[in-house]
Amino acid sequence: MSIQLNNVTHTYMPGTPFEKVALENINLEIKEGEFVAVIGHTGCGKSTLVQHFNGLLKPDSGKGSVIVDGVGIEKKTLVDVRKKVGLVFQYPEHQLFEQTVYKDIAFGLRKLKLSEEEEAKRVFEAADMVGLDRNLMDRSVYELSGGQKRRVAIAGVLVMKPSYLVLDEPAAGLDPEGKNDMLRFAKKLNREHGTTIVLISHCMEDVADYAGRVIVMDDGKIILDGTSQYVFSKHELLKSIDLDIPEITKLFLELKKLNPDVDDNVFTVDDAVNAIESMRLKGVCRL
Amino acid sequence: MVLILIVNNIWGYVLASVFVLGSLAVSKIPPKMIVKSLKPMVVFIIFTVFFNLLFFQGDELILKLGFVKIYLEGIIFSAKMIVRIILLVSSATLLTFTTTSVNITDGLESLMRPLEKIKVPVHDIAMMMSIALRFIPTFAEETDKIMKAQASRGADFETGNIFTRIKSYVPLLVPLVVGAFKRAEDMATAMESRCYRGGEGRTKFRVLTFGKSDLVILIGTVLFTAAIILLNVFL
Incomplete structure (x- = not known):
């Protein structure tokens, strides 16, 4: 069970002076249960890539295919694929339109023709998952705060019970509290429900903290793909494509300049604690 | 023409x-x-x-x-x-x-200038036109984005008879109109905070000769x- 991309190339506005190759020969497999982060600077093709996962964009004709759980994306399979792969865009609160929060979350379910109880059950489940207060259900979506609106929008995707969830910068524009909530919820979904998470992010600390696998894109190509430790250890390469590494890693790289015995394989605060502890034991530093 | x-x-x-x-x-x-x-x-x-x-x-x-x-x-x-x-x-x-859209509206403004004598708000009309032209691409982009977002959560814009199809555009139109109003408000605030107060006494950066x-x-x-x-x- 996986999302598979075989030789996917995508060109925007082919045959015009504005032609732009956004993806070039992408081969990728995202397995069920993974927590994957996609990083790369603006315009590198991240959003174009994830829009292939649920068939919003198609590979250039004759070039490549996208296969979700063994089924190729075609017109006939599109509805099923979109149920399996949920995609939350940047600033998803802009897509809200119903009179009440409840109705907006339930929007995707209407096509499924569920019984009223079943529908309510799934709506409340989705709301609980994103931490949305049940008292808000009958409010107008336009009365909510920014963070609450975003939760409603994400619940509107979760209610379809996707096995893959793509989050395009879910934390953009939220306060630190809201941001941490978003990421914790993604982690929980991944752990407890086995939902595959694909996270697009610009915040390297978040990526190091949460993602098991990191995909680095530049200019329509995947240039690195591996564990966060592996990817962030290539700091020279990341720097050359204008990407950052976690602040804590930078700190330990600086420390290493002072003392070559310092372990620079530090990517999260937990890593740092362990590294300092082991250095203390080895007598590299005194605390 | x-x-x-x-x-x-x-x-x-x-x-x-x-x-x-x-x-x-x-x-x-x-x-x-x-x-x-x-x-x-x-x-x-x-x-x-x-x-x-x-x-x-x-x-x-x-x-x-x-x-x-x-x-x-x-x-x-x-x-x-x-x-x-x-x-x-x-x-x-x-x-x-x-001709760029700015030039077209500037041209129209100066052609309509004589109408100011009979109290036609020429500058305002021209400003409205250039804002409208300016936001067409933005609007198109927004439409595309919201369509994709709604399609991702199960909206279907393509099948069904004419009535279900018209109805299926509600999830697209509501956010679009709300967004347009919000943008208009922001635009007004931005213009006011740069001291825009209509055409009176306003000089032009590009003077048409x-x-x-x-x-x-x-x-x-x-x-x-x-x-x-x-x-x-x-x-």
């Missing part, structure tokens, strides 16, 4: 074609781009021709297939329509490819207009 609509005889068409083709040649727009701008009109042209051929009633019957009667006049009329549509579209293309080429075009246009009217009246 308006002139093309009042042309009513062969010589008028010849003159208008020469004028438009001549201007296109002078404008140095690649012919490929002009052909491309005509492409979306093909369906429209076929549609027009089809109905004109079927329903135009004349004297000289050319073809009769059951209840379908095609008259010579119908054919001539359709041919005229084709030429008319092509001329209209290519002259509109000429305008948009050679009336040059030699403008004079040539003005004379050319006046002559062309006169010629078309004369042809219409006397032939």
Whole structure:
């Protein structure tokens, strides 16, 4: 069970002076249960890539295919694929339109023709998952705060019970509290429900903290793909494509300049604690 | 462009074609781009021709297939329509490819200036026009984004009969309109915080001047207009 991309190339506005190759020969497999982060600077093709996962964009004709759980994306399979792969865009609160929060979350379910109880059950489940207060259900979506609106929008995707969830910068524009909530919820979904998470992010600390696998894109190509430790250890390469590494890693790289015995394989605060502890034991530093 | 609509005889068409083709040649727009701008009109042209051929009633019957009667006049009329549509579209293309929207609205503003005497809010109209033109691409982008977002959570814009299809556009239109209002508000705040207070006493960054080429075009246009009217009246 996986999302598979075989030789996917995508060109925007082919045959015009504005032609732009956004993806070039992408081969990728995202397995069920993974927590994957996609990083790369603006315009590198991240959003174009994830829009292939649920068939919003198609590979250039004759070039490549996208296969979700063994089924190729075609017109006939599109509805099923979109149920399996949920995609939350940047600033998803802009897509809200119903009179009440409840109705907006339930929007995707209407096509499924569920019984009223079943529908309510799934709506409340989705709301609980994103931490949305049940008292808000009958409010107008336009009365909510920014963070609450975003939760409603994400619940509107979760209610379809996707096995893959793509989050395009879910934390953009939220306060630190809201941001941490978003990421914790993604982690929980991944752990407890086995939902595959694909996270697009610009915040390297978040990526190091949460993602098991990191995909680095530049200019329509995947240039690195591996564990966060592996990817962030290539700091020279990341720097050359204008990407950052976690602040804590930078700190330990600086420390290493002072003392070559310092372990620079530090990517999260937990890593740092362990590294300092082991250095203390080895007598590299005194605390 | 308006002139093309009042042309009513062969010589008028010849003159208008020469004028438009001549201007296109002078404008140095690649012919490929002009052909491309005509492409979306093909369906429209076929549609027009089809109905004109079927329903135009004349004297000289050319073809009769059951209840379908095609008259010579119908054919001539359709041919005229084709030429008319092509001329209209290519002259509109000429305008948009050679003149930026800012220049068009600036030009309109100064042309409408005399109307200020009778209390027409010329500057406001021009400002509204340029804002409207400016936001068309933004609006298109937003539409695309929201359509994709709704499709991702199960919206379907393509199947069903006409009523379900119209209904299926509600999830698209509501966020779009809300977004447009919000953007308008932001825009107003941004303009006010830069001390915008209407056209009174406002100077321009780009000053349009009336040059030699403008004079040539003005004379050319006046002559062309006169010629078309004369042809219409006397032939």
